[in-house]
Amino acid sequence: MSGQLQGQGLTFRLEAQSRTLIADLQPAPEAAPIDEVWLKARLAESGWAGLRISPEAVSALLEHYQQSRALAGLQLGECVDASLKITISPDRMQVLLDSEAAQGGEPISREQILDELKAQSVSYGIQSEAIDQAVAAGEAHGLCIAQGLAPVAGADGYLECLQPIVRSRVPTVDEFDHTDFRDLGEILTVNAGDRLMLRHPPTAGIAGCTVLGASLPATAGKDVSYAAALPGTSPAPDNPDLLLAAINGQPVLTEGGMIVEPVFAIESVNAASGNVRFNGSVKIRGDVQAGMTIQATGDIEVGGVVEAASLDAGGSIVIKGGAMGGLGHQEGSQRLLRCGGSFSAAYAQQARVEAGDSIFIDDSAMQCELCAVNNIHVGNSRRGQIIGGRAQATLSISARVIGSPNRVATLIEIGVNPVLHKQHQQIVKDREARENQLMEVSKLIDFARKHPGKVPAEMFDKAHRTAAALSSEIAEIRTEQQVLERKIERSKLSRVIAEQAIHEGVEVLLCGHHFRVFGEHGAGTISIGDQGLGFLSEEEIARIGAHKA
Incomplete structure (x- = not known):
């Protein structure tokens, strides 16, 4: 292709073999002035705008033109084909394409890209749509055109509980070490042969593959096994992964599976029945009379009232009625209600209670000695009063009302459990x-x-x-x-919470600090602040929260 601009003395030609644009200048006596804009417009009219034009050559041409000096065989531009480069990531999981657009030459083609991938042994995960996108655009920068498959780790094996409601020997504690205020419920029983748990083995995972076709093995999930000893249970004869109840009793979740504890049921515990000592759980439908003793390695559930008796449970104690102790009376002062789990009762009066987890009392605790590793909470659907006595817990002690208008001495100890x-x-x-x-x-x-x-x-x-x-x-x-x-x-963040009122006569000990309540106060919290141990009302807490927000 060649062309001549009449009257300006300029001639352009595109040499096919070298693919270069050549300019010749023969000065004309009456040639009009030209500039770079004029020159580029003339090249575009001739179909050469897409070529790679040399700025230096353009400057030389304009200089010769302005000085009316002849010029022959000036290489003004050239045809440049599109270029491409593929980069394989160090982990062999991705191929990136970088390509420069053609300048008057051949554009990038799909075949070129595929040939380059083949040359570098890329065989897996080729992204056809991305390649078509790059071809249509004529250029690409960091475009992913092949993607490996990452291996998928196998799922860990796990034990599935097949019973709807099972009591756990492990307290349910959240990330802030607060125990869930849950209803302990009744003792659930199973019969011999009932399905308890199913062991699910780990999965092998899914292998991956690099863009070069190399396999990436998956990490298998961790296996899980039943504990070596699970009393009251046995594996199913036709399925070792299925755990069955071997006896009638109470299913209890434990580390590595589930056990079945025998349940001893009795109408009431009195002089006629005698004391009860049982390796399992005990369920009393009626009352427990004063002076009696019940010991169980599992849970103790009482449908009625417990008088000045001794209860010792490895699990939890649930008293549907109330617990009346013998504090202040010589014959009953040594009676103790103790459990490794949580203690729950409708009310408690002059009772000594020790819980390895938490204590929940629905109505009131009057002149009691309460000691819980985690929390004490008094008040659910009833009055919720702590009046007199001593309450000790590590994390929180809460009640609707703490103390009484009569200024009954009430000692609250909160904080680190010895x-x-x-x-x-x-x-x-x-x-x-x-x-x-x-x-x-x-x-x-x-x-x-x-x-x-x-x-x-x-x-x-x-x-x-x-x-x-x-x-x-x-x-x-x-x-x-x-x-x-x-x-x-x-x-150190432990606190005493009065949901409705706190009265004079209440003393609080927390981490070596001492606080005595004077006067009557509404709802609020006693905790350690900038000024030491003190009481903040709900209104003050709300103002502090609003200020921080």
Whole structure:
């Protein structure tokens, strides 16, 4: 293709072999002035606007034109084909395309891209739509045109509970160490042969693939097994993953599965029935008379009233009526209601109660000694009063009304449970002992490596196994230690909550601080603030919250 601009002395031609645009200049006596804009417009009219034009050549041409100097064979521009580059990510999971648009030359084609992918051994996950997009646009920058498949990890095995309502021996505590205020309900029973749990094995996962076609193995899920000993249960004869009840009793969730505790049911406990000691759960339909003793490794449920009696449960205690103790009376002062789980009663009067989890009383607690590891909550559908006596818990003590208008002395102790401190001290001691053992074993292993043949192979192998076991134990102890330390730290946030009123005569002890209530107050909270232990009304708490917001 060639062209001549009449009257200006300019001639342009595109040489097919070299694919370059050549300009010749033969000055004309009466040529009109031209500039770069004029020149580019003339090139566009001739169909050469898309070529790669050299700015230096344009400047040289204009300079010669203005000075009326002849010029021959100036390479003004060239035809440039589209270029492409594919980049494979270091993990071989992605291919990115970068391409520059053609300038008067051949545009990028689908075949070019596919040939380049083949040349670099890309065979998996090619994105046809993305390639078509790049071809249509004529250029691309960091466009993904092939994507590998990441492996999918297998799901962990798990134990599925097949019973609708099962009591757990493990307290339900949220991330703030607050126990769920739940209805403990009645004792659920199962019969021998009933389905309890189903073990689901882990899945293998789904393998992945790189863009080069290499397989990426998936990580299998973790296996889960039933605990070695689950009393009252047995595997199904035709399915070892299915756990069945071997006896009639109460199903209870535990670590690694479920157990079935025998349930001893009796109308009432009195002099005629005698004391009850049972390896399992006890259900009393009526009352428990004063002076009687009930001991159970599981739960104790009483449908009526408990007088000045002793109850000791490994699980929880549920009293549908009230609990009347013997505090203040010599013959009943030693009576204790104690449980490893939670304690629930309609009301309590002059009773001593100790719970390994929490205490829930619906109506009132009068002149009682209440001690719970986590929470004490008085008041659900009834009055909800704590009057007199002593209440001790680690996280919270709440009631609708605390104290009485008669200024009855009521002692509230909140904060760190001494048991936690003892547990923490023992855990630290156990961890240090194992760390010392690991240090000695590590010295033996190090000596054996530096002096081959000096230590028998059996001793060396045993040392390795011991070191691995000690390391695992230390890791578990550290985890338990961290949990306890978080509980101790959070106990500083413990509080006493009066939902409706708190009266003079109430004293609160929290983490070494002492607060005595003077006068009558409405709803509010006693906790540690900037000024130490003090009372904040609901209105003050709302104002502080609004200010912070």
